Amino acid sequence: MHLRETVERALRxxxxxxxxxxxxxxxxxxxxxxxxxxxxxxxxRPEADLRHFHPCPRCHGRxxxxxxxxxxxxxxxxxxxxxxxxxxxxxxxxxxxxxxxGLTEEAASVLSEVMPTSSVSHRRLRGCTEVKSxxxxxxxxxxxxxxxxxxxxxxxxxxxxxxxxxxCPGPFIRGLMHSDGYRGxxxxxxxxxxxxxxxxxxxxxxxxxxxxxxxxxxxxxxxLGVAWRRPKPNTISVARxxxxxxxxxFVGPKY
Numbered sequence: 001m002h003l004r005e006t007v008e009r010a011l012r013x014x015x016x017x018x019x020x021x022x023x024x025x026x027x028x029x030x031x032x033x034x035x036x037x038x039x040x041x042x043x044x045r046p047e048a049d050l051r052h053f054h055p056c057p058r059c060h061g062r063x064x065x066x067x068x069x070x071x072x073x074x075x076x077x078x079x080x081x082x083x084x085x086x087x088x089x090x091x092x093x094x095x096x097x098x099x100x101x102g103l104t105e106e107a108a109s110v111l112s113e114v115m116p117t118s119s120v121s122h123r124r125l126r127g128c129t130e131v132k133s134x135x136x137x138x139x140x141x142x143x144x145x146x147x148x149x150x151x152x153x154x155x156x157x158x159x160x161x162x163x164x165x166x167x168c169p170g171p172f173i174r175g176l177m178h179s180d181g182y183r184g185x186x187x188x189x190x191x192x193x194x195x196x197x198x199x200x201x202x203x204x205x206x207x208x209x210x211x212x213x214x215x216x217x218x219x220x221x222x223x224l225g226v227a228w229r230r231p232k233p234n235t236i237s238v239a240r241x242x243x244x245x246x247x248x249x250f251v252g253p254k255y
Contacts, residue, residue, distance in 0.1 A: 002029060007037055014038045017108040017120040017131070038119060055117040056137035058160075068113040069141070070168035073161065074175020075107060077213050082138055082145040090138040090145075094131045094179075102255035103178055107131040114141065151209035157216065165216075169223040170250035176217050181206035183253045186239065203239040204247055224250065 006027055013023045014034070024034045057064035079095045092111070096104040108120045111133040123130040139145050144155050157165065165172045177183070187200045206217050217236055221228045227243040228236050238247055 002033065010034050010037055014119055015109075015112040015116070017112075017122055019121065020119075040117065055115065055135065056140050058140040059137060065113055066164045067168045067171045068110050070164050071106075071171040071175040072110045072114050073142070073165070074172045074177075075110070075179050076142055076175075077144070077150070077155065077210075077216070078176055078179020078181075078208065080179070082142060085134065088136050089134050090136065092133050092135070092138045092142070095125075096129050096131055098128055100178075100254040104129050104131060106178070149209075150213065151211075155210055155212035155216070165220060166223065169220040173217065173220050173224065173247070174251045176206055176213075176220075177204060177251045178254060180208050181251075183244075183248075183251065201239065201241070202244050203237060204244065204251070205238075206236040207234055209234050221247075 006029060010023050010027045010029065013026060014020070020034045020038065021031055024031045056062060075094050076092070081093055083091045083093070085091050094107045096107050108131050111120045111131065115133055115135050118133045118135045120131065120133050123132065143158055146153055181204060183202060183204050185200045186203045187198055189196050189198055208214055214236060218228060221238065224246060226238055226246050227240050228238045231237050238244060
């Protein structure tokens, strides 16, 4: 028997995305013990066993953190995709730019919050890190999954998803901006009195080729009372000072 503190530490490390072998080394236990604690094959605590046998909020009625799901939904619609793997298991992957390591950490954390029975792993690619989680129930939570690119097919939210976004528009917008958006400084040049004059102001831009996803972004901004416009067909801009300040309450710069 291992100490409860050891089991708890191993589960925390697994939730942070460490592979089982590394967790076993850090905790000084066998690889098999870590695998059994993580999957629920060995009893670690009653609620963990319940989550293992009832992992899906849609199929089994497990409680779902709405704010975490809204944020993950935004990440998925921006830079996420789902693949069917062996034995009916689905892989949910989020592409996170290495310029913002905090985003990679948040992506791994929210995957663990939404599907706590599934481990999270990382794969380094050129310029980005792929954060992945495996479950047979990812398509239950993301019915938008389908063949082809998102901008080449219709993207609509189910009624239960729409209710979550209406409840948590801030986290949803944060996920969209963390995937396909950014907060930066816009520099403007004006020529008067015989010279060029520059001034700058902060703004948010969200770019996506899917008209449906842009529409969902605009609807959520309306829920927050944030003024926005479409300077280009694939871009939403938030530039008014009061609108940027309002959006800063929910998003802020990437880090």
